[in-house]
Amino acid sequence: MEIQWSLVLFTTLAGAGAWLYFAFCLAALKGYVKNERTRLVACAATLVLLIAGSIISATHLSHPDRIMAVLGHPTMGIFTEALFVGLTSVAVVVYFLAARRKASEGAQKTLLVVGAALAVLLAVMLGYSYMMPARPTWDTPLLPLAYLLTTSSGGAAAYLAIAAAGKEEGEALKLGSVLLVASGALVAVSALAYGAFSGSLSGDLALFWAATLLCGAVAPAALGYAAKGKPSQALVFGAAAFVFALVGCTAFRCMLWIVGTAVRNYFGVII
Amino acid sequence: MPFMTRNAIVVDLDRCIGCFSCEVACKQENNIALGEYWNKVVIEGPFGTFPDIEQYWLPTMCQQCENAFCVNVCPTGASYRDPETNIVLVDKEKCIGCKYCMMACPYGVRGWNYEEKVVEKCTLCRQRTSIGEQPVCVAGCPGEARFYGDLDDPASAPARALAAADPASIHQLPDKGNRPATQYILSEKIATWRSGD
Numbered sequence: 001m002e003i004q005w006s007l008v009l010f011t012t013l014a015g016a017g018a019w020l021y022f023a024f025c026l027a028a029l030k031g032y033v034k035n036e037r038t039r040l041v042a043c044a045a046t047l048v049l050l051i052a053g054s055i056i057s058a059t060h061l062s063h064p065d066r067i068m069a070v071l072g073h074p075t076m077g078i079f080t081e082a083l084f085v086g087l088t089s090v091a092v093v094v095y096f097l098a099a100r101r102k103a104s105e106g107a108q109k110t111l112l113v114v115g116a117a118l119a120v121l122l123a124v125m126l127g128y129s130y131m132m133p134a135r136p137t138w139d140t141p142l143l144p145l146a147y148l149l150t151t152s153s154g155g156a157a158a159y160l161a162i163a164a165a166g167k168e169e170g171e172a173l174k175l176g177s178v179l180l181v182a183s184g185a186l187v188a189v190s191a192l193a194y195g196a197f198s199g200s201l202s203g204d205l206a207l208f209w210a211a212t213l214l215c216g217a218v219a220p221a222a223l224g225y226a227a228k229g230k231p232s233q234a235l236v237f238g239a240a241a242f243v244f245a246l247v248g249c250t251a252f253r254c255m256l257w258i259v260g261t262a263v264r265n266y267f268g269v270i271i
Numbered sequence: 272m273p274f275m276t277r278n279a280i281v282v283d284l285d286r287c288i289g290c291f292s293c294e295v296a297c298k299q300e301n302n303i304a305l306g307e308y309w310n311k312v313v314i315e316g317p318f319g320t321f322p323d324i325e326q327y328w329l330p331t332m333c334q335q336c337e338n339a340f341c342v343n344v345c346p347t348g349a350s351y352r353d354p355e356t357n358i359v360l361v362d363k364e365k366c367i368g369c370k371y372c373m374m375a376c377p378y379g380v381r382g383w384n385y386e387e388k389v390v391e392k393c394t395l396c397r398q399r400t401s402i403g404e405q406p407v408c409v410a411g412c413p414g415e416a417r418f419y420g421d422l423d424d425p426a427s428a429p430a431r432a433l434a435a436a437d438p439a440s441i442h443q444l445p446d447k448g449n450r451p452a453t454q455y456i457l458s459e460k461i462a463t464w465r466s467g468d
Contacts, residue, residue, distance in 0.1 A: 001374075060369065060370075061367045061368050061369055062367070062368025062388035062389065063366065063367045063368050063388065063389070064367065066347065066364075066365060066366070066367045067367055069346075069347035069348065069349075069365055069367070070346045070347055070367075072347070072348065073345070073346060073347050073348035075343065075344060075345065075346055076344070077344055077346055077371055078346035078369060078371070079346055130374075132340065132344070132374065132375050133340070133377065133447035133448050133449070134340060134374065134375050134376055134377035134447060134449075135374065260374075262374075262376070262377060262378070262379050263377040263378065263445050263447060264377065264378045264379055264444065264445070264466075265378075265379030266311055266313050266329075266331040266378055266379050266380055267308045267311055267331070267379050267380055267381070267382060268379070269373065269379060269381070269382060269383055271370050271373050271374060
C-alpha cells in the first residue's frame, strides 16, 4: 500500500501525546512535579499533540463533512480512536482544573491514574484498528504492541524537555532520563519483534529500519543517558530526543504501510 | 441472526471462455469510469511447462461475505447489509472516504470512485434484481457460466449449478473468517484451482 501520511502522523503525534501524559502522570503520582509551569505545559502539550494529530488524521477523508455519522455507528477503528482521544483529553483538562483548584490529593491521584490508563489505552487503540485478517502482516497482536511502544520514546522525551523547561530538578528529571532510556529499548524490541513476524527485516526496507532503530531507539536512549549525567542539559537532550523519536516513529509507521499487503488485490486499486 | 436469503453469484469456470463480457457489461450497466471496476476478469496463468500448461479466467467481484469485514469496520454504516436481500451494499451518501473497508477486504474488490470520492462495489445489479431481472453480468454471459440467486434455495440457478458439480470442483477465494458466499466451479480437467489459500 501507499504510505498514508495523514494516519502516519496522526498515530505518531497522538501516541507521543499519550505517552507524554503517561510520563507526567507517573511523575505527578510520585510527587516529583513541583512547579505549576510543568503541569501547565505538560497538559497543554498533550492536548496540542492529540488535537493536532486528530486534525491531521481528518485530512485523509474525502468527505470529512460527514464525520459526525461516526457517532451513530460505533465500531472499532475511527470511533474508538476518536473516543479515546476525547476521553484522554477530557481527563487531562479535568485533572488540570482539579489541580488548579487545589482538589484533595486523593482526587488528584485518582484523576492521574485514570488519565494514565486512558493514555495507554489510546496508544493501544491507535494500532489495534489496523489488525485485520485481510492483511496478514498486520494481523498480529505485535502490531498494536509496536504502535503502542514505538511512540513511548517521543512521549518520554517530551516529558523530559518539559520538566527541564519547568525548572524541575532531581527526581523529576531523573525519571525522565530513565523513562527515555527504557523507552528506547522498548522501541527497539517491539519494532524488531514486529519486523521478525512480518518478514520485513530483510529486503529493501533497510533505510526505514535504520531510521526506526537509530532515531526511534538508539538516539533517544543515548540522549536520555546523557541527560542523567548532565541534568543541566536535560532540556536540550530532551528536545533533541523528541525530534529523533518522531522521525524514528514516523519511519516505522511508513514501513507498516509498505508491508501491509492484502491477501489478494484483484482490482489493483492502490489505497 | 439467520439470514432469510443468501444471494450470490456462482461462476462455472469450466464454461467461462474469458471473453470479458461480464466486465464490459458491468461497466456499461453501472456507468463505471475508465480504470475503475466492480467486476474484473483476472487471468490466472499460464502455469506449467509447455506443452503441459493450463490457464483459467477468474471473474472477481464482491464475494458477498457472510461475515463481511467491510461492514464490520465501516465507521459510519455506509457499508451495510441490506435487510431484505442480504446483499452487502454501500450507501455513498454516508461514505466519508476513509477507505477502511478497502483495507479490510481480503480480495481488493472494492472500487474507488475518483469523481465522487467514495467507495463503490458490485451491488449484484440491485436496480435489475429488485425488479426480478438478473444481474447484467449473468444475463450477458455468452457461455452461460454465471448464475445468480439464493444459494439456500435448492431451486435457484446457482444452487442447481453447485448441486450438479463435482464437490471437488467447487472452490472459493481464501477464507480468512469472512466466509465468502461466491463460489467457483473449476474441474481438474480444465485447470488446477490456484486462487485459494
